[in-house]
Amino acid sequence: xxxLLALSLSVIMVLSMVGIAAADDGVVLKVVAWDVNTTTxxxxxxxxxxxxxxxxxxxxxxxxxQDYGTKTSTMLAGDDTSDxxxxxxxxxxxxxxxxxxxxxxxxxxxxxxxxxxxFVGMESGYAFDGVQAGLPFxxxxxxxxxxxxxxxxxxxxYPTNDMTWEDYKDLAIKMTDASKGVYGCHxxxxxxxxxxxxxxxxxxxxxxxxxxxxxxxxxxxxxxxEAGACMPYPETQAAGLHYSGAFGNGNxxxxxxxxxxxxxxxxNIQNGTYEVKDWGIxxxxxxxxxxxxxxxxxxxxxxxxxxxANKDAAWTYVAWLCGPEGAKATASTGNRxxxxxxxxxxxxSSVEGFPTDEASKAALLPSMxxxxxxxxxxxxxxxTILNEEHSAIITGEIPVDEGILNMNDRVAEVxxx
Amino acid sequence: xxxxAPVSSCRRPGGKxxxxxxxxxxxxxxxxxxxxxxxxxxxxxxxxxxxMTEWSGGSLGNMKWIGLQNYEKxxxxxxxxxxxxxxxxxxxxxxxxxxxxxxGIALKNTVTFTVITVPLTMVFxxxxxxALNKAVRGAVAFRAIIFFPYVSSTVAICVxxxxxxxxxxxxxxxxMLFGSSFNKTWTADSNMAIWAVIIVSVWKSMGYYMVIYxxxxxxxxRELYEAxxxxxxxxxxxxxHVTLPQLSPTxxxxxxxxxxxxxxxxxxxxxMTGGGPGRATKMLVTYTIDEFNASKYGSACAIAMVxxxxxxxxxVLQFRMEKKFSAD
Numbered sequence: 254x255x256x257l258l259a260l261s262l263s264v265i266m267v268l269s270m271v272g273i274a275a276a277d278d279g280v281v282l283k284v285v286a287w288d289v290n291t292t293t294x295x296x297x298x299x300x301x302x303x304x305x306x307x308x309x310x311x312x313x314x315x316x317x318x319q320d321y322g323t324k325t326s327t328m329l330a331g332d333d334t335s336d337x338x339x340x341x342x343x344x345x346x347x348x349x350x351x352x353x354x355x356x357x358x359x360x361x362x363x364x365x366x367x368x369x370x371x372f373v374g375m376e377s378g379y380a381f382d383g384v385q386a387g388l389p390f391x392x393x394x395x396x397x398x399x400x401x402x403x404x405x406x407x408x409x410x411y412p413t414n415d416m417t418w419e420d421y422k423d424l425a426i427k428m429t430d431a432s433k434g435v436y437g438c439h440x441x442x443x444x445x446x447x448x449x450x451x452x453x454x455x456x457x458x459x460x461x462x463x464x465x466x467x468x469x470x471x472x473x474x475x476x477x478x479e480a481g482a483c484m485p486y487p488e489t490q491a492a493g494l495h496y497s498g499a500f501g502n503g504n505x506x507x508x509x510x511x512x513x514x515x516x517x518x519x520x521n522i523q524n525g526t527y528e529v530k531d532w533g534i535x536x537x538x539x540x541x542x543x544x545x546x547x548x549x550x551x552x553x554x555x556x557x558x559x560x561x562a563n564k565d566a567a568w569t570y571v572a573w574l575c576g577p578e579g580a581k582a583t584a585s586t587g588n589r590x591x592x593x594x595x596x597x598x599x600x601x602s603s604v605e606g607f608p609t610d611e612a613s614k615a616a617l618l619p620s621m622x623x624x625x626x627x628x629x630x631x632x633x634x635x636x637t638i639l640n641e642e643h644s645a646i647i648t649g650e651i652p653v654d655e656g657i658l659n660m661n662d663r664v665a666e667v668x669x670x
Numbered sequence: 671x672x673x674x675a676p677v678s679s680c681r682r683p684g685g686k687x688x689x690x691x692x693x694x695x696x697x698x699x700x701x702x703x704x705x706x707x708x709x710x711x712x713x714x715x716x717x718x719x720x721x722m723t724e725w726s727g728g729s730l731g732n733m734k735w736i737g738l739q740n741y742e743k744x745x746x747x748x749x750x751x752x753x754x755x756x757x758x759x760x761x762x763x764x765x766x767x768x769x770x771x772x773x774g775i776a777l778k779n780t781v782t783f784t785v786i787t788v789p790l791t792m793v794f795x796x797x798x799x800x801a802l803n804k805a806v807r808g809a810v811a812f813r814a815i816i817f818f819p820y821v822s823s824t825v826a827i828c829v830x831x832x833x834x835x836x837x838x839x840x841x842x843x844x845x846m847l848f849g850s851s852f853n854k855t856w857t858a859d860s861n862m863a864i865w866a867v868i869i870v871s872v873w874k875s876m877g878y879y880m881v882i883y884x885x886x887x888x889x890x891x892r893e894l895y896e897a898x899x900x901x902x903x904x905x906x907x908x909x910x911h912v913t914l915p916q917l918s919p920t921x922x923x924x925x926x927x928x929x930x931x932x933x934x935x936x937x938x939x940x941x942m943t944g945g946g947p948g949r950a951t952k953m954l955v956t957y958t959i960d961e962f963n964a965s966k967y968g969s970a971c972a973i974a975m976v977x978x979x980x981x982x983x984x985x986v987l988q989f990r991m992e993k994k995f996s997a998d
Binding site: 492634 | 833835836854945952963
């Protein structure tokens, strides 16, 4: 029954492609992606690639965003031969790699001497036991947004790209002005906004079952909350306050947030929705012993189907898409490519509405990016546990130490340790 | 074997006619039954089966039959906690179950929520129905106002209540007037979070049950009250000896509906507390969804089965009690 369904689905898929394939000479690469029509960079990538690679045509296969994981897994299980699958969740590629759907890229990388340095470590998010199952082309890693007007008014120097968390704490407290309702910083309610910084060292992860390193960041939050430098979590949570509105209101000096916020910030300032006028970004602060400019983030990438008939052409595309040239095409639409380079940063900072100062441009060049939550078995169970204990710790219902002990215990139980 | 009931007409209808009648009868049931079978019956049966498998989505070929292992895993108290006990015995381990194990916590929270919410809602809806049953000025308007929460959007209700129960919100300030020293956001406090959910649930559903009680009150024959008055019964005696017994079929219906509704609590919790802080308001359904989101479909179905058994047991008990009650 299942096979039949998968078979008929793929037959329909293939049939719908035949018409297109027959019309063109050369290779047609079928790229499975989500929300193709509403995501701006797909068209830009296709155009730029086809212009520089005559003989290879990109044809997108659109899959609804909310069903992407299920639908693509079904397609792959049904021996679909689409050449490239875009990777939405790290857990998707983890499962695809396990099931043997992903063409390992190691041999191609070695053959072409493909340079991975521009990924500043992000490629490891798609590497499982040494097998490079895919490559990232987009990464909204976290940066620090700040409101220049508030700093100017207070006569305080702007945040810099090399701040430590201690510097950040001092600066946030300095910028707080209760009489004007100004908060030095803002914590969004997510676990990642409070303690994910612990993974920036590239060694710790949120799935290793050891959470003692989170204590530093919980204590940082409590210090800031006690000093009145940030809104207390219970209030933000109960009010359902969104970070975008909070920063947009213009009374928050600093906000660590994912790069995705840039495009909505620019458009909301342009259409006059936000109070905040003048803003900048820097790298997120770092802990002592971790290099400045280290951050964390999530990835979007591409995988070559092991059943593709055009693997070489598919590699040509993936290598281009994820590398510096593809990154420029992605960046031209205001999105953050995974590839980090001066060229890419120039394209990104030339987007209208992006801050013009050098520090903001330099913040586009992170030294290292770790994965928010790596794709491993039990990742979502672990996430649930961490979120539960997080909500108890950050509301002050249990002491930090007890919460972290609970995290260690409960995750160890899941991992079978 | 039970023989087919004899047809009263002098001539037994022929096989053809009988078949036609059966078909006509079935065609009347079909629209409802097909919907019920497709969207309720079959999924329930599949869920029973799935609760004994291990499956994380993708190909159905990955589904593995594991018997009762999901249930064992759900109810197991981790050894590491038992080892930390100074004096491990049945009761201390049972305590650990309700304190440390997800399903134990979810059971405890769901039962606590139900045990408090059901009687509270019933008391409030009866009281409101009694108050608004009289032909007082504006009774109709009040009925509409009290019914209003039931037809409002749950999201809007929860957002408003969350604001009202914030640290410096109106409710805490009001309580402070009465000498309360509680100064925390309700939904961020382990002890008060469940009360926040209870208050909103009672407030939201009491209007609906008030309407049901109003209808029932109007169905009580006047003569009973007149007879009671003649016998010298005061208002309270009239209430306990006439009104309440006459309302008992309604009370039975209301209690069954409420208990089932309470066991299935999800939306209010998800919107107000998200199950937190910690696991203070984690309910059986919240837990099911967590497991579902973690792609542990077998385990999620097993929790749903626990809920099914719980609801079934309570409902059967209620039916038994009702029978005994009405026989008395």
